[in-house]
Amino acid sequence: MYGNLVLRPDEIPNWGKKIEEEDPEKLAEFEARIARGEKIEPWDWMPFEYRRQLIRMIEQHAHSEIIGALPEGTWITRAPNFRRKLALMAKVQDEVGHAQLLYSAAETLGKSREAMINDLLSGKSKYSNIFNYPAKTWADTAIIAWLVDAGAIINQTTNSKGSYGPYVRALERICWEESFHLKYGYDSVVYLATGTPKQRAMLQDALNRWWRPIMHFFGPPDTQSVHTEKLVRWKVKLATNDEMRQQFLDMYVPKIWELGLTIPDPILHKDPETGRWVYSDPNWEEFWQVINGKGPCNAERLAVRRFAEANGRWVREALKSPQARYVMPLA
Amino acid sequence: MASLDPRIRRAEPALWNVELPPLLPLDQWQTYEVFVVRTRGSHAQHVGSLHAPDPELALVLAKEQYARRSTCVALWVVPTDAIHRTASEEEDLFQPATDKSYREPQGYLTTRERLEKYRHRLQSC
16 A cells, blocks of 8 residues: 655656547546546546646646736835835745645646746746736735735635635635735725825826726636636636636725725626626736737746845855755645 | 926936846745734745745745734744645545434434433332
């Protein structure tokens, strides 16, 4: 009964297989396990397509945490007081920590961390679009910490009901830590909203800038987004983009209105008959442009990341041990 | 557009001219599994993994990664390849093949009943 815990990616027997080439008996067993509500662990058999989709998803999530720390990080040196500076540093450190947890979860599926970092730095891998926009004023950091993190929590709470054990465990920890971000963000927003006319104007201005990227945050509308029934059955995708967007609007529009702020969408309202929010087209064309590298900050974000990587390499190099042997982490 | 970050403006133009050969396997070091002891008297619990060049730095990084908030009294790190586990196809090994009630407290539910019966018998004599 001696087991095979430690695998190298090249030891995964069905690596690269198309779903129709997989062993039907094992596939049925795998699907039955998920249907029973059990988790899949790194050492279980899984179809390559499940692996591939999860690697893509978790890797993008990890990159988003790393790049997401940058727009807020630019404000650490200019925080309005010491307590806010400490809180912002803690938040940024958390985001980078979340990336570490997520990279580890993705690695258990067979893609090495080096390969993921290479793909981020070369521009091959994507990360959340919203971080390609600039944080112009301090109020932008407040809006990010409150509303972007609120969006992230909705997304992550949804995904934490998924089937892959290591991802679920990482998300549970992340959600727990992010509840501080949300409180901190809301506190910062309320502070400005209840402040001087100038502070209120700065906050309204930030909301105007961020509303459209926030509407983009959950991804394109369901009519344009291709997600197969298979990913739902495998509990990789747990809610559609529109479902999560509606949930966000339900939870946060009343809170924004309560502060006397104006949401820059004249037709935004909840249809009393359908119970769904109606909103203007947030310009999906812009969303696709930014994803494909034409956003205001895409180049700067990757340049900063590359600069940091290039300047830190000598440290890694100096500490490397020739005895090290790569194995996939446990979780 | 010009960056809004003064630190980035200071780093220019070097920022835009970075030579960066791709990372090779193990450039990010090997992995360690991390265990947290939450309070004195509790078992160490596995919480995840991290990359580190040696056990000493693994502990430093584990503190940053897994003990930023929750208080704990100790951390353990173990190189991932030092851990062995039973095979996943053998999960049913842990299901009892036969009645194992003799080794469970629930296997001894009739003791009191027996004693009560005996006492009843004595009284009715």
